[in-house]
Structure formats: structure tokens, C-alpha cells
Amino acid sequence: MTTDPMTFALFLPLFGAMAVFLLPRASVAIGLASVAATCGAVLFLARDVLAKGEVMTALGGWEAPLGIALRADGLSVTMLSMTCAVGLLVSLGALDSFKGTGQMRTRQYFWPLWLLLLTGMNGVYLGTDIFNLYVMIEVIALAAVGLTVLSGTRAALRAGLEYMYASILGALLFLLGVGFVYLHVGRLDLAGLIEAEPSGALSAALALMVVGLMLKTALFPLHFWLPAAHANATAPASALLSGLVVKAALYIFLRLTMYMPLLDEIMVTSMGVLGACAVLWGGVQALRAERLKLLVAWSTVVQIGLIFIAFAHAGPPGLHESWKVAALLILAHGVAKAAMFMAAGRIRAELGHDIIRDLDRAPVRPTLAQFTFALAAISIIGLPPSLGFIGKWSLLEGAMSSGYWHWVVVTMIGTLLSVAYFSRVFAGFLRFDRMRNPVAEHQGWALADLPPLTLALAAIGLGLVAAPVLSFIELGYPFGAAP
Amino acid sequence: MTPDMIYGLTGIAVFAIGLAGALCAQDRLRRLLALKLCSMGAGFLLVVAAWRVPPDAPDPVPHALVITGIVVVVSATAVALALIRRLQSLETRDDD
Amino acid sequence: MTDPLVIFDLLLGLSIVALALAVLSVRDLFAAIVLFVIFGLLSALAWVRLSAPDVALAEAAIGTGVTGALLLKTLHHLRYVTGTLDRPEAMNLTPVTPVPMPVLWVNAAFCGLIALGLAVAFLEAPKVGPGFDALVAEAMPASGVDHPVTAVLLNFRAYDTLMEVVVLLAAVIAVWQVERGLSEAPAPHLGEVWQGFARLALPAIVVVGTYLLWVGAEAPGGAFQGGAVLASVGLLLLLSRFYVPQPAHRGIARLAFVLGTGVFSAVALLVSGGGRVAFEYPLEHAKTLILLIEGLVTISIAVTLAALFHGREPVALGEEERRNDT
Known part of the structure; x- marks a missing residue:
């Protein structure tokens, strides 16, 4: 049998998904084991990438363009590691969220859907063929919609259906783009796009695919489906959806722009402008949100916008740097947002509600979950020494040095907004004067707080090792050789 | 006028009609039908792109892609329909 | 050197587009689904014409056949749940607020522009691309x-x-x-x-x-x-x-x-x-x-x-x- 870690990163979660579906009673054990095994495969892959810089496997022995190749470099391994590590911790957190006999059914369906989702995401990060990427985003979409509606409430189902429509449309726009690529280039592997001559068909293809991906990743104004979907899912599902799933489409977007030779000033700038709109609009909506999870969901809209600003912050000449900053912000947000959604879920579970206005009336104070939430917020706001800070700082520095002051202004306003909306939550955590009953004893923490806390600490701690992380992302030159 | 041109434009028109429907349709089933139209439009484009002038030897790869696409879309349709049915059941029950 | 089949192609293409429009504009949902099935079968016919019999078979069997069955089953369920099974005149099942006319026009113009752009891109693409x-x-x-x-x-x-x-x-x-x-x-x-x-x-x-x-x-x-x-x-x-x-x-x-x-x-x-x-x-x-x-x-x-x-x-x-x- 092959010893290729990329193949295993794809097949282990797939086999896991089938096994948990066949043996629902053993779902927890099999599910955890498969996620852990996938983490192992990714570690082996990281070792290979460290040694060689870039690894490729032509599946079936058919080289591209006829066949489909798997490829890993620093960027893809970073995404894979984030997905698996965050996924493992969310899985551990899910143990507590779905405990008890009443949750039997939820538990039984959470695991196969989540493992299929993991298969799809790993497939995206290893993919080099645009049609294969289309199939992968559909795997992700169906699993993600299944996870969105796991709670079975009406709000979740409505949001899930809306998400489904957006997902299908996004995927079909992407598919039509694939058709135009084939029409003009005659092949479907990403590497084949580099040499393609610019033409109307190629521009149409790029436009269709980018719009489809914007819809999938929820960039303003195509974010309409995200807040309800992420806010109404159960906490572990929200963590996966917000922390990981939207990143898959973002990653395809980054890769596509690396391979498509068509990026001009207008296109790059308009991406940044949409990002800026997302930061401002999302910030205002987060300020107005009444429920904690809705606030966190709007903050995802903001962060996606920020990543697009990062993409545009130095204009076309600075794209090499911009991709790096965007990748850093994707990583920072993935870790911190998963921690934040799980912490929000814990707070909701302890309080029985997540209405921000009433946070300070609670007789129970889940202190550790609140602490976790605050730590995650530090990374998302972008305070030192978190990874979010490093990402935002590089963005500001790059924008200043290339003279794009407008991006600096927007980013600063966005940061102020995020301080403002997270302060609403912190105020609820820290005020005790509106309480009617004394705080119940020993409700401050539970074992279930550990996975989100670990993630939040990682979001902060990764900032301290940002330099090695950055040099790892650049292994195999995913962004092209430095100019 | 060659068949590929005619059907290519047909496909693009069908995609655009589907897009318009997906953006504006209010009824849930109708929106799904509109999305199905989009998928057919994309399928047309790929089949047309595979067509070659000696009409007996088209490129088989896009054909395989369209078959894959058809199965993927029917899967997504089935999930969306299940959501629609369940949602309608819940909404009707709660209205009583 | 016009191929006589071109007439057939033109008619078929036009009917497919007309059916697509009808699927979205006909009031009755049942009729819309039936029209959609016809649309799917005609598309399959077009694909046979483009020497893609495999695709045509898959479309007829899955894209049209199974999908049509799924849609009809869902329609039946919705009519049953809403109690409109015997009242086919109750057309719209989910609560519908009519879309204002100007929005419809803007939407149509928007999608028309997209179609135009795509059509131009399609027509200027190489006729027989590499493959x-x-x-x-x-x-x-x-x-x-x-x-x-x-x-x-x-x-x-x-x-x-x-x-x-x-x-x-x-x-x-x-x-x-x-x-x-x-x-x-x-x-x-x-x-x-x-x-x-x-x-x-x-x-x-x-x-x-x-x-x-x-x-x-x-x-x-x-x-x-x-x-x-x-x-x-x-x-x-x-x-x-x-x-x-x-x-x-x-x-x-x-x-x-x-x-x-x-x-x-x-x-x-x-x-x-x-x-x-x-x-x-x-x-x-x-x-x-x-x-x-x-x-x-x-x-x-x-x-x-x-x-x-x-x-x-x-x-x-x-x-x-x-x-x-x-």
C-alpha cells in the first residue's frame, strides 16, 4: 500500500465517515480516532514538505492535465494543519455538547457529516484541478448544510436552506467558470492557467469563479446567508463553519489569483473595496446584534472583509506580500473564531441563553468560558501578541509603505468597531451590579472549557512564533518566488 | 451558424434565466428549479466545448465532467428538497 | 453550405430557452415541474446532437427523471402538509410577497447584461480549442x-x-x-x-x-x-x-x-x-x-x-x- 501522506489525509477521514455511519453506536470513538489519525497524516506531510518544499502525487499515475494531481506546499500544509488541529479540538468540545441520551441522534449525525466535511476540506487544500475543486466544494457544501441544521430548529432550517441556495449558486457559477476555462485553455489543472493567454473567455471564467467563491466565502454583499446560518447552528458546528469552512473558498480564491494572469489594479482594488464594505457593515451589524452568537457570526463577515483588504492592501505589485498577509489572517481567524464560537456555546449552555443584554444578570458565571472568549477576542481585534495582531500589523505596514493610506484608515476604523462590539460582551461578563441572586458556587469552569481554551491560547501563542509560521507558509513558493 | 454556437448561446441564455430566477424567485421550489436551470446552462457550455468539427469524436473529458456535475446537482437538489419539506412541516404545524 | 440540421438546431435551441422561461413564469408549480422535465428531455436531445450520448443518458435518467420524481414528491408533500392537496388552484405554497415590478426589471436587465458578456466571451473563444x-x-x-x-x-x-x-x-x-x-x-x-x-x-x-x-x-x-x-x-x-x-x-x-x-x-x-x-x-x-x-x-x-x-x-x-x- 502507498505511504503517501496526502492520500491518507484524504482517505482517513473518508473511511472514518463511512465507519461512523455504519456503526452509529461507536461514532464517538471512531470519529475521534479518524480525526486524530488525519492529524497524524498531516504531520507526516508537514515533514515531507519541510524536507522537499513541495510534494506532488499524480493520482492513478496519470500526470496532469489528463489526470488529477495532489500537491502540497507550505500554504496547503498550513491550511491542513489548521483544519485538522482545530477540528480535533472542536471534536473534543463536541463530546460535551452532544452528551446524554437525548442527543443520541445529533451525535450520530454530527460525526459522519463532520468527517465528510474534513474529507472535502483536505481535498480542497491538496487539489490542483479546478473541476476537482468544484466537486470538493460540493462535498463541503452538503456536509456543511447538514451540520448547520443539526439542531433541527426552524431558524436553523431556514438558515440552512438559504445557505444551501447560496452554496449551489456559488458552485454553479464556479462550474460555468470551469467551462469557460476549458473552452479557452483546453485543460483544467491550475498550472495550465499560468501560460494561458489573456482573452475574453478567460476573463469571463475568472469573473464567474471569483463571484462564485465570494458567495461561498460570504464576502460583502454576498454575505447575506452567513450570519443566520452560523448563529443558529449548534456550537461545535458553528465553530467548524465559521472557523474552517469559509476558509476553503478563500483558499481557492487565493490559489486562483496566484495562477490566473489577469489581475489588474481595478480588480484588486474592487476586492479591497468590497472587503472594506464588509468590515464597516459587518461591524455596525455586530454592534446591533442582540445575541452573542449572532455577534460572533457578524464578526466573521468583518474578518472575511479584512482578509480581502489584506489581499488588496499593496495593489498588484505587492501581491506577493499580500497573499502572505491574507494567509496569516486566515490562520489567525480560523483558530480564534473556532475558540470563540465554542466559548459562546459554553456560555449559552451554562446560562441557558445568549442574549448580550442579560449577560450580567446571570446568577451563573462560566468564568473560564468567558476568559476564553476574551482571549479569542484579543486575537480577532488584533491586539499583541496574538497572531491576529501580527497579521493586522503586516497589513498596516504594507499599506503604509506602498502609500495606500485608505486601507490603513479602513482597517483602523474596523479595529475600533471590533473593540466597540466586543466591549458590549465584556461589559456583560464583568458587571455584577445588576445581579439579583448571588453567583452560584463552582460554576466557573468545566472540562468542556479546555478545548476552546487551548484554541484561544494557540491563537495568542502563535503570534509569538509568527516568524517560523511565516517561513513555513512560504515553503515550496506558493506565492511565487520573492520578487 | 454551427451547432456548437447555437447550443452554446442556448446554454448561456438558460444559465442567465436560471440566475434571474434564483435571485428573484420567492417560492422555495421555484428557486430550486431556477438553480437547476443554471446547472443545465453550465452543462451545455461544457458539452459544446467538447464538440469537435468531425462530430463523431468529441473530447470525452468534458462529457465525464458533465455526468459528474449532474450527479452532484441531483444530490444537492435532494438535500434542498428535504429541507423544504421539513421546514414546511414545521411551519404548518406551528401555525396551527 | 448550410447544414439542413441547422434549422433543427435553431428550433431546438429556441424551444429550450422558451421552456426555461416558462418553467420560471408559469403560475402553477405542478406545470412548472412538468415543463422542467420536458426542458430536461429536450436538452438531452440537444446533447445527443452534440455527440454526447453518455451525457444525454445521464441527464435523462438522473437530471430529469430522478430529479423530476423528487420534485413531484416534494410538491405532493407540501400540498398534503398545507392541506391544499385537493385545491390545485392554491398555487404558491410558501408565503410569497410579490416582488415589485421595478426590482424584476432591474434583475432581468442585470442578468441580461451578464448573458451578453458571457455570450461575447463565448463567441470570441477559439472555435476548436485544444482539448x-x-x-x-x-x-x-x-x-x-x-x-x-x-x-x-x-x-x-x-x-x-x-x-x-x-x-x-x-x-x-x-x-x-x-x-x-x-x-x-x-x-x-x-x-x-x-x-x-x-x-x-x-x-x-x-x-x-x-x-x-x-x-x-x-x-x-x-x-x-x-x-x-x-x-x-x-x-x-x-x-x-x-x-x-x-x-x-x-x-x-x-x-x-x-x-x-x-x-x-x-x-x-x-x-x-x-x-x-x-x-x-x-x-x-x-x-x-x-x-x-x-x-x-x-x-x-x-x-x-x-x-x-x-x-x-x-x-x-x-x-x-x-x-x-x-
């Missing part, structure tokens, strides 16, 4: 099958096809997850005549489906088309109540859903090693392995499509379900 023809022709002898589309699906791009079966699996898991033991519309009952028809038709359909699967190695046909035809057996069984899904059958159903994906991925992994990568079938066994995969994938597709049609997981009433639902 995979030469590569496929060169690799065919090493593929283990004689039909190019099957070679692409099961060998050159087998990874895509595996993931496509995974999508089907994800769909059936999601559907079982979504639909629980709620009030369900009784299946639309077939009359005596239909029951008789079903009894006569079933063996014939099985034969056609198996034939499609078998012939796929050399001629148009294959796992997906065969699977869809066999799925119609499932649909008939369900509709005619020859078979009513039982909670006790869930285990075997799960096994059938997973069968195709499981065997496909297991074969893909097991053939690797000794210098070969995943999906790299040894040439002397390629045909056997591909037929094995196709056969089991066909079964999975057939059962999965039938299950997607049935919808909800067969859960015994009074089990945990009822508690969870309230």
Missing part, C-alpha cells in the same frame, strides 16, 4: 476499457468520480438527518392498473439498467446511467408499496449507501504500493477492477437515489424521535 482528445486517445490502451468516457470516469479522473459518489453519500446522510419522524404525506397511491404495470415493468427495468452498466465499458452507458435506471425500480417499489422501508432495514440500507464509496476507495488504496500510487490499477486487472467498482457503485447509486426519493429515515414511531421532535 484532451489526443491525451485520451494516447492513454486509452492503458485504461482497461474501450469507451473513452468510461475510461475518464473510472480511470483517468477516478478521483473525481469517487468524490462524486461521496457527494451522494453526504446527500443521503444529510437527508436522513434533516427529515425525522414528523407527520409525513402518505405516498401518492398508485391505482390497480399501475400496480399491474409496475409488476410487469420491474423486470424489464432491471434488465435495462444492468445492460446499461455492462455496456458502459464499450459504448455509451455506465454506472451512473445504469444506477439511475435501477433506482427507478426502487421508486416503483416504493410508490406501489411493494416495499415499505422498515426501521429494521436501516442497517442494510446504510451498508448499501456506503458500498460503492467503500469499495471504490478501498480498491483505490489497495492497488497502490510497489511504486504505484492510489487509483493506479495494474493493467492486467484494470478491466476487472473497473467492472467491480462500477457494479458496486451502480448498486449504491440505485439504492441512494431511491432513498433520496423516499426522504426520511425509517424510524419507528414512538422511538426517541417523538421526544426529540416536540
Whole structure:
């Protein structure tokens, strides 16, 4: 049998998904084991990438363009590691969220859907063929919609259906783009796009695919489906959806722009402008949100916008740097947002509600979950020494040095907004004067707080090792050789 | 006028009609039908792109892609329909 | 040197576009679904004209046949739930606020502009682009099958096809997850005549489906088309109540859903090693392995499509379900 870690990163979660579906009673054990095994495969892959810089496997022995190749470099391994590590911790957190006999059914369906989702995401990060990427985003979409509606409430189902429509449309726009690529280039592997001559068909293809991906990743104004979907899912599902799933489409977007030779000033700038709109609009909506999870969901809209600003912050000449900053912000947000959604879920579970206005009336104070939430917020706001800070700082520095002051202004306003909306939550955590009953004893923490806390600490701690992380992302030159 | 041109434009028109429907349709089933139209439009484009002038030897790869696409879309349709049915059941029950 | 068939092409293209418009504009949802089925069949005809018989078969069987059945079943369910089963004049089932005319016009103009842009891009693209023809022709002898589309699906791009079966699996898991033991519309009952028809038709359909699967190695046909035809057996069984899904059958159903994906991925992994990568079938066994995969994938597709049609997981009433639902 092959010893290729990329193949295993794809097949282990797939086999896991089938096994948990066949043996629902053993779902927890099999599910955890498969996620852990996938983490192992990714570690082996990281070792290979460290040694060689870039690894490729032509599946079936058919080289591209006829066949489909798997490829890993620093960027893809970073995404894979984030997905698996965050996924493992969310899985551990899910143990507590779905405990008890009443949750039997939820538990039984959470695991196969989540493992299929993991298969799809790993497939995206290893993919080099645009049609294969289309199939992968559909795997992700169906699993993600299944996870969105796991709670079975009406709000979740409505949001899930809306998400489904957006997902299908996004995927079909992407598919039509694939058709135009084939029409003009005659092949479907990403590497084949580099040499393609610019033409109307190629521009149409790029436009269709980018719009489809914007819809999938929820960039303003195509974010309409995200807040309800992420806010109404159960906490572990929200963590996966917000922390990981939207990143898959973002990653395809980054890769596509690396391979498509068509990026001009207008296109790059308009991406940044949409990002800026997302930061401002999302910030205002987060300020107005009444429920904690809705606030966190709007903050995802903001962060996606920020990543697009990062993409545009130095204009076309600075794209090499911009991709790096965007990748850093994707990583920072993935870790911190998963921690934040799980912490929000814990707070909701302890309080029985997540209405921000009433946070300070609670007789129970889940202190550790609140602490976790605050730590995650530090990374998302972008305070030192978190990874979010490093990402935002590089963005500001790059924008200043290339003279794009407008991006600096927007980013600063966005940061102020995020301080403002997270302060609403912190105020609820820290005020005790509106309480009617004394705080119940020993409700401050539970074992279930550990996975989100670990993630939040990682979001902060990764900032301290940002330099090695950055040099790892650049292994195999995913962004092209430095100019 | 060659068949590929005619059907290519047909496909693009069908995609655009589907897009318009997906953006504006209010009824849930109708929106799904509109999305199905989009998928057919994309399928047309790929089949047309595979067509070659000696009409007996088209490129088989896009054909395989369209078959894959058809199965993927029917899967997504089935999930969306299940959501629609369940949602309608819940909404009707709660209205009583 | 106008080909007389061009007239046919033009008429067919125009009717397809007209039908697409009609699907979205006709008031009655039932009529819309029927028009959609006709639209799908005409599109399949167009694809035959473009020398894509495999695609046409798949579209007619899955894209139109199974999808149409799914849509009609859902419409029936919605009418049952809303109590409009006997009132076909109650057209719109979900609450509808009419869209203001200006919005409709802006939307139409917007999509029209997109269509225009795409049409220009399409027309200026090279007429006969480079493609995979030469590569496929060169690799065919090493593929283990004689039909190019099957070679692409099961060998050159087998990874895509595996993931496509995974999508089907994800769909059936999601559907079982979504639909629980709620009030369900009784299946639309077939009359005596239909029951008789079903009894006569079933063996014939099985034969056609198996034939499609078998012939796929050399001629148009294959796992997906065969699977869809066999799925119609499932649909008939369900509709005619020859078979009513039982909670006790869930285990075997799960096994059938997973069968195709499981065997496909297991074969893909097991053939690797000794210098070969995943999906790299040894040439002397390629045909056997591909037929094995196709056969089991066909079964999975057939059962999965039938299950997607049935919808909800067969859960015994009074089990945990009822508690969870309230």
C-alpha cells in the first residue's frame, strides 16, 4: 500500500465517515480516532514538505492535465494543519455538547457529516484541478448544510436552506467558470492557467469563479446567508463553519489569483473595496446584534472583509506580500473564531441563553468560558501578541509603505468597531451590579472549557512564533518566488 | 451558424434565466428549479466545448465532467428538497 | 453550405430557452415541474446532437427523471402538509410577497447584461480549442476499457468520480438527518392498473439498467446511467408499496449507501504500493477492477437515489424521535 501522506489525509477521514455511519453506536470513538489519525497524516506531510518544499502525487499515475494531481506546499500544509488541529479540538468540545441520551441522534449525525466535511476540506487544500475543486466544494457544501441544521430548529432550517441556495449558486457559477476555462485553455489543472493567454473567455471564467467563491466565502454583499446560518447552528458546528469552512473558498480564491494572469489594479482594488464594505457593515451589524452568537457570526463577515483588504492592501505589485498577509489572517481567524464560537456555546449552555443584554444578570458565571472568549477576542481585534495582531500589523505596514493610506484608515476604523462590539460582551461578563441572586458556587469552569481554551491560547501563542509560521507558509513558493 | 454556437448561446441564455430566477424567485421550489436551470446552462457550455468539427469524436473529458456535475446537482437538489419539506412541516404545524 | 440540421438546431435551441422561461413564469408549480422535465428531455436531445450520448443518458435518467420524481414528491408533500392537496388552484405554497415590478426589471436587465458578456466571451473563444482528445486517445490502451468516457470516469479522473459518489453519500446522510419522524404525506397511491404495470415493468427495468452498466465499458452507458435506471425500480417499489422501508432495514440500507464509496476507495488504496500510487490499477486487472467498482457503485447509486426519493429515515414511531421532535 502507498505511504503517501496526502492520500491518507484524504482517505482517513473518508473511511472514518463511512465507519461512523455504519456503526452509529461507536461514532464517538471512531470519529475521534479518524480525526486524530488525519492529524497524524498531516504531520507526516508537514515533514515531507519541510524536507522537499513541495510534494506532488499524480493520482492513478496519470500526470496532469489528463489526470488529477495532489500537491502540497507550505500554504496547503498550513491550511491542513489548521483544519485538522482545530477540528480535533472542536471534536473534543463536541463530546460535551452532544452528551446524554437525548442527543443520541445529533451525535450520530454530527460525526459522519463532520468527517465528510474534513474529507472535502483536505481535498480542497491538496487539489490542483479546478473541476476537482468544484466537486470538493460540493462535498463541503452538503456536509456543511447538514451540520448547520443539526439542531433541527426552524431558524436553523431556514438558515440552512438559504445557505444551501447560496452554496449551489456559488458552485454553479464556479462550474460555468470551469467551462469557460476549458473552452479557452483546453485543460483544467491550475498550472495550465499560468501560460494561458489573456482573452475574453478567460476573463469571463475568472469573473464567474471569483463571484462564485465570494458567495461561498460570504464576502460583502454576498454575505447575506452567513450570519443566520452560523448563529443558529449548534456550537461545535458553528465553530467548524465559521472557523474552517469559509476558509476553503478563500483558499481557492487565493490559489486562483496566484495562477490566473489577469489581475489588474481595478480588480484588486474592487476586492479591497468590497472587503472594506464588509468590515464597516459587518461591524455596525455586530454592534446591533442582540445575541452573542449572532455577534460572533457578524464578526466573521468583518474578518472575511479584512482578509480581502489584506489581499488588496499593496495593489498588484505587492501581491506577493499580500497573499502572505491574507494567509496569516486566515490562520489567525480560523483558530480564534473556532475558540470563540465554542466559548459562546459554553456560555449559552451554562446560562441557558445568549442574549448580550442579560449577560450580567446571570446568577451563573462560566468564568473560564468567558476568559476564553476574551482571549479569542484579543486575537480577532488584533491586539499583541496574538497572531491576529501580527497579521493586522503586516497589513498596516504594507499599506503604509506602498502609500495606500485608505486601507490603513479602513482597517483602523474596523479595529475600533471590533473593540466597540466586543466591549458590549465584556461589559456583560464583568458587571455584577445588576445581579439579583448571588453567583452560584463552582460554576466557573468545566472540562468542556479546555478545548476552546487551548484554541484561544494557540491563537495568542502563535503570534509569538509568527516568524517560523511565516517561513513555513512560504515553503515550496506558493506565492511565487520573492520578487 | 454551427451547432456548437447555437447550443452554446442556448446554454448561456438558460444559465442567465436560471440566475434571474434564483435571485428573484420567492417560492422555495421555484428557486430550486431556477438553480437547476443554471446547472443545465453550465452543462451545455461544457458539452459544446467538447464538440469537435468531425462530430463523431468529441473530447470525452468534458462529457465525464458533465455526468459528474449532474450527479452532484441531483444530490444537492435532494438535500434542498428535504429541507423544504421539513421546514414546511414545521411551519404548518406551528401555525396551527 | 448550410447544414439542413441547422434549422433543427435553431428550433431546438429556441424551444429550450422558451421552456426555461416558462418553467420560471408559469403560475402553477405542478406545470412548472412538468415543463422542467420536458426542458430536461429536450436538452438531452440537444446533447445527443452534440455527440454526447453518455451525457444525454445521464441527464435523462438522473437530471430529469430522478430529479423530476423528487420534485413531484416534494410538491405532493407540501400540498398534503398545507392541506391544499385537493385545491390545485392554491398555487404558491410558501408565503410569497410579490416582488415589485421595478426590482424584476432591474434583475432581468442585470442578468441580461451578464448573458451578453458571457455570450461575447463565448463567441470570441477559439472555435476548436485544444482539448484532451489526443491525451485520451494516447492513454486509452492503458485504461482497461474501450469507451473513452468510461475510461475518464473510472480511470483517468477516478478521483473525481469517487468524490462524486461521496457527494451522494453526504446527500443521503444529510437527508436522513434533516427529515425525522414528523407527520409525513402518505405516498401518492398508485391505482390497480399501475400496480399491474409496475409488476410487469420491474423486470424489464432491471434488465435495462444492468445492460446499461455492462455496456458502459464499450459504448455509451455506465454506472451512473445504469444506477439511475435501477433506482427507478426502487421508486416503483416504493410508490406501489411493494416495499415499505422498515426501521429494521436501516442497517442494510446504510451498508448499501456506503458500498460503492467503500469499495471504490478501498480498491483505490489497495492497488497502490510497489511504486504505484492510489487509483493506479495494474493493467492486467484494470478491466476487472473497473467492472467491480462500477457494479458496486451502480448498486449504491440505485439504492441512494431511491432513498433520496423516499426522504426520511425509517424510524419507528414512538422511538426517541417523538421526544426529540416536540
